[in-house]
Amino acid sequence: MVDSQSILVIGATGRTGLECVRQFAALSPNPFIHAFCRNKSKLSIADQNRCTSIIEGDARSADNLERALADSSATDVILSIGNGDSIKRTDIRTASGKALVQVLKLPAYKKVRTLVISSSGAGSSQIVVGMGIGKLISFHLRHILKDHTDQEAAFYSIRNRTTIVRASALTDNAATGKLVEHGDHEKALTIKTDRADLAAWIVNQICDTDDSLALGRAVNVTGVKK
Helix, strand or coil, X not given: CCCCCEEEEECCCCHHHHHHHHHHHCCCCCCEEEEEECCHHHCCHHHHHHCCEEEECCCCCHHHHHHHHHHHCCCEEXXXXXXXXXXXXXXXHHHHHHHHHHHHCCHHHCCCEEEEEEECCCCCCCCCCHHHHHHHHHHXXXXXXXXXXXXXXXXHXXXXXXXXXXXXXXXXXXCXXXXXXXXXXXXXCCCEEEHHHHHHHHHHHHHCCCCCXXXXXXXXXXXXXX
């Protein structure tokens, strides 16, 4: 971990964003952790106490995000925006991505790194499952995958300081302590990624000090069986 590292988690009340907050807070020493969310009352008192600050706002608003970046003096941003378990048509990921990139292009934030949480099947990747099931899953999730794909595209202009992580279907309470990477068109070992394992992967990426970060590329990850 670098000195004075300051992490801004956008979408901190979501299940994945909250897991990231908790795992950053468990580090010793831990970085400054700033939670960005619409309503801080959704965070328990214990989780609020894990944060250096809590900033309320709309992730689709460039003005709100600029305020958050300024107030947090963020060195790194985690974008973990979604719409719960809904598979309805939405552009919340795309809109938040575009708003954040608009801010990150400003001279004051040209050194800020970003990690975007995306999904398997987004961008250039495919959900590969035998017997054509992958195509059925992709069709079922088509609105979500389009939103993720458009969100990824928003970061193309600042890709040299952006990491995109595409996880297979997110789940809870099934952590194995390990994730594996796979290619865009390769069949993944499993079809699920535990949020705790994903958060641990993210923490390692953000706090790695040997310059081996996955900046400038998209990484496909999935869980392993116990």
